[in-house]
Amino acid sequence: MGDISTNLMQGLSVALSYYNILFLVIGVSVGMVVGLFPGFGPAAGIAILIPMTFGLEPTTAIILLAGIYYGAMYGGTITSILINTPGESATVASTLDGYPLAQNGRAGPALVMQALASFVGGTIGVILICAFTPALAKFASSFGPSEYFLIVMLGLLLLTTMMGDNLLKGIISALIGFAIATVGVDAISGAQRFTFGSPELIGGIYFVPVAIGLFGIGELLHCIHIGLHKKQGEKLKVSFRSKDFWPDMKDYVESKFTFFRGSIIGFVAGVLPGSGATIGSILAYSVEKKVSSEPEKFGKGEMRGLVAPETANNAASAGAMVPLISLGIPGSGATAVLLGALMMWGLQPGPTLIVNQPDFVWGLIASMYLGNMMLVLISILAIPLFVKFLDVPYRLVVPVIVVLCMVGTYALHSSMIETWLLILTGVLGFGMKSYGYSPAATVLALVLGAMAENTFLQSLIIGDGSMKIFIERPISLVLTIILLSVIFFTILLRVKKMLKNRKLNAAVGASA
Amino acid sequence: MKLLKKALLVGAVASLAMTPLTGTAASGYPSKQLNYTIAFGPGGGNDLMSRTLVKILKKYDLFGGQNIRVENRAGGSGAIGFNHVAKQKGNPYHASSTSGNFLGTPIVSDTGWTYKDFTPIALLAQDAMFLVVRSDSKFKTLKDLVEYAKTNDLKIGGTGAAGPERVVAGLFAETAGIKFTYVPSQDDGGLITSLTSSSLDAIVANPSEVSGQVAAGNFIPLGYSERKRSTVFPDVPTFAEQGYDFDFALPRGVVLPGDVPTEIRDWWVDTLKKVVETPEWNEYLETKGLSGNTIFGDEFAIYLDKTDKDFRGVLKRIGVIK
Numbered sequence: 136m137g138d139i140s141t142n143l144m145q146g147l148s149v150a151l152s153y154y155n156i157l158f159l160v161i162g163v164s165v166g167m168v169v170g171l172f173p174g175f176g177p178a179a180g181i182a183i184l185i186p187m188t189f190g191l192e193p194t195t196a197i198i199l200l201a202g203i204y205y206g207a208m209y210g211g212t213i214t215s216i217l218i219n220t221p222g223e224s225a226t227v228a229s230t231l232d233g234y235p236l237a238q239n240g241r242a243g244p245a246l247v248m249q250a251l252a253s254f255v256g257g258t259i260g261v262i263l264i265c266a267f268t269p270a271l272a273k274f275a276s277s278f279g280p281s282e283y284f285l286i287v288m289l290g291l292l293l294l295t296t297m298m299g300d301n302l303l304k305g306i307i308s309a310l311i312g313f314a315i316a317t318v319g320v321d322a323i324s325g326a327q328r329f330t331f332g333s334p335e336l337i338g339g340i341y342f343v344p345v346a347i348g349l350f351g352i353g354e355l356l357h358c359i360h361i362g363l364h365k366k367q368g369e370k371l372k373v374s375f376r377s378k379d380f381w382p383d384m385k386d387y388v389e390s391k392f393t394f395f396r397g398s399i400i401g402f403v404a405g406v407l408p409g410s411g412a413t414i415g416s417i418l419a420y421s422v423e424k425k426v427s428s429e430p431e432k433f434g435k436g437e438m439r440g441l442v443a444p445e446t447a448n449n450a451a452s453a454g455a456m457v458p459l460i461s462l463g464i465p466g467s468g469a470t471a472v473l474l475g476a477l478m479m480w481g482l483q484p485g486p487t488l489i490v491n492q493p494d495f496v497w498g499l500i501a502s503m504y505l506g507n508m509m510l511v512l513i514s515i516l517a518i519p520l521f522v523k524f525l526d527v528p529y530r531l532v533v534p535v536i537v538v539l540c541m542v543g544t545y546a547l548h549s550s551m552i553e554t555w556l557l558i559l560t561g562v563l564g565f566g567m568k569s570y571g572y573s574p575a576a577t578v579l580a581l582v583l584g585a586m587a588e589n590t591f592l593q594s595l596i597i598g599d600g601s602m603k604i605f606i607e608r609p610i611s612l613v614l615t616i617i618l619l620s621v622i623f624f625t626i627l628l629r630v631k632k633m634l635k636n637r638k639l640n641a642a643v644g645a646s647a
Numbered sequence: 648m649k650l651l652k653k654a655l656l657v658g659a660v661a662s663l664a665m666t667p668l669t670g671t672a673a674s675g676y677p678s679k680q681l682n683y684t685i686a687f688g689p690g691g692g693n694d695l696m697s698r699t700l701v702k703i704l705k706k707y708d709l710f711g712g713q714n715i716r717v718e719n720r721a722g723g724s725g726a727i728g729f730n731h732v733a734k735q736k737g738n739p740y741h742a743s744s745t746s747g748n749f750l751g752t753p754i755v756s757d758t759g760w761t762y763k764d765f766t767p768i769a770l771l772a773q774d775a776m777f778l779v780v781r782s783d784s785k786f787k788t789l790k791d792l793v794e795y796a797k798t799n800d801l802k803i804g805g806t807g808a809a810g811p812e813r814v815v816a817g818l819f820a821e822t823a824g825i826k827f828t829y830v831p832s833q834d835d836g837g838l839i840t841s842l843t844s845s846s847l848d849a850i851v852a853n854p855s856e857v858s859g860q861v862a863a864g865n866f867i868p869l870g871y872s873e874r875k876r877s878t879v880f881p882d883v884p885t886f887a888e889q890g891y892d893f894d895f896a897l898p899r900g901v902v903l904p905g906d907v908p909t910e911i912r913d914w915w916v917d918t919l920k921k922v923v924e925t926p927e928w929n930e931y932l933e934t935k936g937l938s939g940n941t942i943f944g945d946e947f948a949i950y951l952d953k954t955d956k957d958f959r960g961v962l963k964r965i966g967v968i969k
Contacts, residue, residue, distance in 0.1 A: 276840060276843040276844065277844045278840055278844050279840065279841050279844030279846030280830075281846070282844070283837065283840075320755070320756070320808075321808070322807060322808055323808055323831050324967075325755055325808030325809035325967050334722070334723035334727055334730065334758055334759070335723055335726075335727060336723070337723035338723050338724050481694075483835055483836040485837070485839075485840060487839050487840070487859060487860070488836075490860070490863060491859040548688070548719075548721050549720065550722060585833055589831075589832070589833040590837070593831070593841065596802075596828060596830050597802060597847065599800070
């Protein structure tokens with residue numbers, strides 16, 4: 136513990152400069168706004184703002200971008216509660232009881248409790264980061280190419296099996312990402328692949344334009360397609376002067392354990408590669424319903440049903456920072472974009488980062504403490520203000536975001552090829568979204584594709600061409616077993632489901 | 648009006664007085680803004696060196712009071728940015744910094760330019776390589792590695808398939824008369840963990856990448872690939888002094904577009920000689936673990952020829968290029 140507090144003090148001395156605090160405030164506020172708008176998540180928000188951080192110090196830039204990342208978790212819930220529209224996929228579970236609460240006239244207490252829940256989840260998450268990151272970083276120094284390959288595979292496997300409803304579509308989405316990742320110089324042979332003589336493609340396809348295209352333009356096109364721009368802005372009024380704005384004693388007492396359960400579940404889900412905030416929040420909700428003595432109340436405006444997913448998604452967004460910092464392996468679209476930002480600043484995430492750049496790592500973690508404090512204040516005191524943003528008609532928001540996406544992409548490398556790529560992937564993202572494919576799997580596979588390919592080939596070179604290396608090294612063996620069991624259970628569950636359906640069909644057929 | 652005339656007159660007199668001091672025929676240079684192109688993205692090694700250099704030029708007013716515009720033109724491992732500068736043939740108001748890819752990228756890719764399309768000014772720092780082993784391994788000297796390689800499959804890692812790391816590993820093996828398996832990593836982080844995890848026997852890496860692990864006592868550098876010992880790590884012996892007669896370092900220097908007049912080249916050589924004397928420059932070398940052995944003008948051109956030949960030679964012998 137002593138170690139952690141010294142490290143944190145060191146971090147606070149970095150984070151508490153006026154300059155860093157200023158950009159932290161900007162980051163978390165932008166995050167709140169990004170979270171508010173449906174179809175516009177933290178991944179797109181971070182990607183678009185990357186070029187605008189060029190003039191900053193690396194630590195400041197990352198503090199700002201990370202602020203957007205976890206700030207979005209706060210903002211996303213506001214719309215979940217008020218208009219039953221999650222601003223972000225990680226806040227879908229918050230609509231289940233959040234919206235009924237608002238319908239019961241308890242919008243005020245729901246908003247305050249979600250802010251508190253987010254704060255507790257975020258803060259517990261950050262405390263656990265402090266405890267786990269150095270340990271994992273130390274442990275990870277015994278990870279070689281074979282271990283990295285297996286972790287990447289496990290992450291992608293979990294993402295494709297857990298996220299989408301359709302396994303095949305998830306796998307196809309990931310394969311699209313792998314395909315894009317093959318462009319450029321092959322790190323093993325040095326050969327150029329699919330560059331078509333264009334020097335701009337030698338370095339491969341940079342994933343930020345692809346991420347902005349898929350998450351930003353693609354989502355916007357989808358929102359226009361479903362007619363969101365035609366909807367009149369709903370006039371929402373929330374005032375914290377009224378007496379029933381604040382939660383009562385019963386709310387606090389009832390959910391005191393929920394805070395901790397949700398935080399732990401969320402954090403674990405965040406640390407695991409490929410799961411993250413969305414799964415963490417859904418998991419926390421169902422666990423809470425299971426342990427409750429009155430599960431029938433859930434879904435009808437139960438405070439615990441809001442607190443559980445809210446603590447979980449914030450703890451998960453903190454948890455996802457652990458593998459990002461200590462292994463350099465992101466678990467979601469948003470952390471993948473953060474990874475890109477880190478690398479752009481010459482900060483190479485992995486076990487060495489915490490040794491070589493302790494000021495940066497602890498400064499970032501300390502800024503997350505401060506950021507969560509700011510967010511709880513902002514989201515309680517300034518909710519009426521943020522709700523005003525929702526009055527802006529969607530048709531006015533869209534062009535602004537499109538312009539930001541285009542300018543931001545061009546500003547990255549002043550490259551027209553990348554700007555065209557943005558438009559192309561925007562259309563692709565629209566198609567993927569409309570037909571139930573997973574843009575997050577594509578971006579993650581694109582980011583991890585080169586790493587997966589290289590570590591696989593390195594393992595084979597080291598193992599003299601034999602796959603034995605994946606079972607000879609002890610950590611590799613454990614990972615291989617986990618990987619195979621995930622595959623085994625996925626297949627088992629599917630077969631079971633199929634048999635059940637067949638039985639059902641047979642029964643239906645017999646009765647007919 | 649009168650005041651303006653006076654100011655002009657003073658200026659003219661002053662410039663007249665200055666001319667003999669700054670050089671023979673570079674009079675009037677610089678009279679315009681300088682465009683400093685960085686062929687890589689912000690945050691990387693080349694970016695840091697370029698920005699440090701420009702900061703020093705501005706701080707000590709070494710560019711004749713003219714503005715210096717810095718621009719990152721990243722892409723294609725330097726192909727885009729260097730191409731932009733190469734196209735400004737004869738224009739002395741463009742400059743760029745070189746690093747490993749300045750030689751490496753044209754060798755492996757069809758870029759449309761080579762180092763010959765530039766006017767070399769100065770080599771300001773050397774990007775030489777360390778050969779590093781784990782401190783708990785049985786290798787204490789290069790000789791131990793050579794002995795081991797005679798009966799075992801020695802595995803040496805480095806960043807990239809055709810980069811300077813591979814050239815250094817290849818030259819070492821050639822001079823020692825041994826065989827080894829080269830394991831390329833995609834990035835520096837992956838390279839370091841492949842050694843910490845005991846997946847490899849040794850790695851070739853940039854001193855700045857491993858200095859943290861060396862300071863922490865996890866890694867030991869056994870050889871340094873420059874001809875002279877590094878000014879920052881004077882305790883690490885060179886390959887040559889241990890009997891493996893080769894040296895290889897990539898140039899971190901300054902180039903102008905091709906066909907720039909000799910007087911202007913000399914003006915830049917004089918100016919950069921002042922830059923390397925500043926405390927800011929030495930602090931930069933220190934923090935990045937770069938060696939401060941400098942070469943100017945023609946000597947730099949000869950150095951580029953030799954390094955390019957070594958680079959191509961090794962890559963050809965190991966079959967990466969034809």
